[in-house]
Amino acid sequence: MEQLKLSNQFCFPLYAASRFITQQYRPLLEKLEVTYPQYLVLLVLWEEDGIPIKEITEKLLLETNTLTPLLKRMQTNGLIERTRSKEDERIVTISLTEKGKKLQQKAEEIxxxxxxxxxxxxxxxxxMLKVKEVLEKMLSNV
Incomplete structure (x- = not known):
């Protein structure tokens, strides 16, 4: 069956390219001592610090149960602080520490x-810009 050949799958080049790009980031992020998912969280917070977890999950297209352990590790590493809202204890705000803010300058060359x-x-x-544009178009409907 022709449609079941790996070479005919749309998903495989996306999957393989994603893995390849992530591998290329690894040595660059080792200098910051962060993982790729942690880098994504930092990118969000460098853009807008002090936001609820819900906003981070929306921007990164992640579930809370995926993001929470990641944030705990980042807090343990001194990159972020987690604060419960006084108005609504269900809302947890994530803010950069000084250490997290200083990483932004180191990351500028990445x-x-x-x-x-x-x-x-x-x-x-x-x-790369063409591929990014197509992927953003696809994700805009997610």
Missing amino acids: PNDLLQTLECLNIGKED
Whole structure:
């Protein structure tokens, strides 16, 4: 059956590319001593600090039960603080610590470093922007 060939699957190149890109991030993020999911949380908080967990889950398309253990590790590592709302104890706000804020400066080169790595593989910025645009279009309906 032709439709069951791996080479005909839409999902496999997305899966493999995602794994490849994450692997390329690994040495860049080791300098910050964070994992890729932690880096994503930091990106959200560098953009807007002091937001409820619910907003982070929405931005990262994650479930709370996936994000909570990640946030606990980040708190243990001194990158974030978790604070319960005084008005509604169900709402937990996540804020960067000084250590978390300082990582932003160290992280500024990561996007350029990743781009250089991909360009060495003959993947240009224009191609990456096209793929990003298509994926964002797909995710906008999730």
